[in-house]
Amino acid sequence: xxxxGRKRILIIEDDAHIAEGLRLNLSLKGHDAAIALDGPSGLRxxxxxxxxxxxLDIMLPGIDxxxxxxxxxxEDERLPILILSAKSEPEYRVKGLAYGVDDYLSKPFNLxxxxxxxxxxxxxxxxxxxxxxxxxxxxAPGPVYAFGGNVIDFEKFTxxxxxxxxxxxxxxxxxxxxxxxxxxxxxxxxxLLEIGWGYTGDTPSRTxxxxxxxxxxxxxxxxxQPKYFRSVRSVGYVFDHDA
Amino acid sequence: xxxxxxxxHPVFIFVFSIVALxxxxxxxxxxxxxxxTGLRGVIEKYQLDPSQFLEVQTWxxxxxxxxxxxxxxxGVFIIFIYxxxxxxxxxxxxxxxxxxxxxxxxxxxxxxxxLETFAKHELPREDRLRYVGFMIHDVERLLDNINRIMDxxxxxxxxxxxxxxxxxxxxxxxxxxxxxxxxxxxxEIRVHNPAGKPLRGSVIxxxxxxFLMNILTxxxxxxxxxxxxxxxxxxxxxxxxxxxxxxxxxxIEKPELxxxxxxxxxxxxxxxxxxxxxxxxxxxxxxxxKIHRGKxxxxxxxxxxxxxxxxxxxxxxxxxxxxxxxxGQRSQS
Numbered sequence: 001x002x003x004x005g006r007k008r009i010l011i012i013e014d015d016a017h018i019a020e021g022l023r024l025n026l027s028l029k030g031h032d033a034a035i036a037l038d039g040p041s042g043l044r045x046x047x048x049x050x051x052x053x054x055x056l057d058i059m060l061p062g063i064d065x066x067x068x069x070x071x072x073x074x075e076d077e078r079l080p081i082l083i084l085s086a087k088s089e090p091e092y093r094v095k096g097l098a099y100g101v102d103d104y105l106s107k108p109f110n111l112x113x114x115x116x117x118x119x120x121x122x123x124x125x126x127x128x129x130x131x132x133x134x135x136x137x138x139x140a141p142g143p144v145y146a147f148g149g150n151v152i153d154f155e156k157f158t159x160x161x162x163x164x165x166x167x168x169x170x171x172x173x174x175x176x177x178x179x180x181x182x183x184x185x186x187x188x189x190x191x192l193l194e195i196g197w198g199y200t201g202d203t204p205s206r207t208x209x210x211x212x213x214x215x216x217x218x219x220x221x222x223x224x225q226p227k228y229f230r231s232v233r234s235v236g237y238v239f240d241h242d243a
Numbered sequence: 244x245x246x247x248x249x250x251x252h253p254v255f256i257f258v259f260s261i262v263a264l265x266x267x268x269x270x271x272x273x274x275x276x277x278x279x280t281g282l283r284g285v286i287e288k289y290q291l292d293p294s295q296f297l298e299v300q301t302w303x304x305x306x307x308x309x310x311x312x313x314x315x316x317x318g319v320f321i322i323f324i325y326x327x328x329x330x331x332x333x334x335x336x337x338x339x340x341x342x343x344x345x346x347x348x349x350x351x352x353x354x355x356x357x358l359e360t361f362a363k364h365e366l367p368r369e370d371r372l373r374y375v376g377f378m379i380h381d382v383e384r385l386l387d388n389i390n391r392i393m394d395x396x397x398x399x400x401x402x403x404x405x406x407x408x409x410x411x412x413x414x415x416x417x418x419x420x421x422x423x424x425x426x427x428x429x430x431e432i433r434v435h436n437p438a439g440k441p442l443r444g445s446v447i448x449x450x451x452x453x454f455l456m457n458i459l460t461x462x463x464x465x466x467x468x469x470x471x472x473x474x475x476x477x478x479x480x481x482x483x484x485x486x487x488x489x490x491x492x493x494x495i496e497k498p499e500l501x502x503x504x505x506x507x508x509x510x511x512x513x514x515x516x517x518x519x520x521x522x523x524x525x526x527x528x529x530x531x532x533k534i535h536r537g538k539x540x541x542x543x544x545x546x547x548x549x550x551x552x553x554x555x556x557x558x559x560x561x562x563x564x565x566x567x568x569x570x571g572q573r574s575q576s
Contacts, residue, residue, distance in 0.1 A: 021356040111359035
């Protein structure tokens, strides 16, 4: 077994006993481990502490694990994430893998298996990191994305569109990525808030609507009759365009 | 395959059968009239005796047909309703099994994790003691869950019905509070009896304990106040007794109030993965109230404003108390 050295591992798990047991074992392995007991604090710690690996539960208070996963994947495609969940049904495994999880272990699990899988993920992350300076690389859409005469440049944070050349904020980029990855699929306001912002569902959804108004101004021929960012009454929004 | 799914939907089948039934009734009547006019023509042509063929009046035939069709219709409707109920129960049960296995798996995972850790590492004594404490707590959680299922089985089997005991309810509640003081050590539970005298009722002590346990643990568990508190008030009303449990917990939202007593119902939804608990506690509590010929109601001013559960029980009249008080126990079944 290759030694991976001291790494930072974030445990997002709502059961305090399990979280503490995981922390204990990971620190006995020589890693720094931190615990987040709910969804929102998990996302906050991921942003502030920048861990090397995340152990993630699915059933969490606040924001559920799958939304956290999707939210992280918008910004960081490489960060190793291992889901540790009592949900063992194939349905959840497939969902997790589709949203970009690296490994899935169901509870109750074998401790050695868990530790070996964690080491393996850390080792592979260490290989991938060499010669590739930019961590937090781009999620699925690619560095440049074009639709209907608009071009979005995710690296320069700019867009060439009807409104001319505009610069985009980080939040706008995140939200655009989320829409592009889910092209043609309905995204509810709650999903947009949880994944795009990391807010819990209680936040008023005007925030989302304001961003959509801005996107329409940038990218639509006629913002009042949107072609790309269509709203679905009282549910959310769909982004789509012709090939 | 998916395209034909609607075809198997119970609502579609139901509507389709009704349409088919109505159409067949119309056709029966139409054909009957056709045939009888034809027959009449034949009779007139050959000058036969009409009473031989046309004894029955047309409207009688139509009436009989309509009644039969109405009966079939009622049958289809009843089967449809039953089918819907079964489906709903099945869905709730599946939900329950999902969340209940989660409730079982979590303590088991924790236990296994610590046991494997102990097998792997030699930990300092104080750490070990702390983790053993966790494990004991996990075993208690498991036991709670198992007991809840056993309680449900017991209540539904109806095997307790002969265990009614006449007792002072204020004393019984006080007794419960004393013997479970360690369970509620972080909470404040106060008993108020403004009447100041014993209030006698006929109860099954083990079920009363189960009831109090469910109501009080809910009040303390769904509570974000720094000191969870429950006020238990005895309010005699004629020959009834109201037992009010007022907590300072997270409260219940209006639309949830109707549902919380349903079997397997959980506040929160499985979609956003916030549902926790077995969905049995309040169902059990309400069943216990019914077994005692009482009822259980819930009220709340909304989220964050606490909740009040009111148990109404029949009170033994003073006369009955004088007559039967000395025997202390009696059978009610």
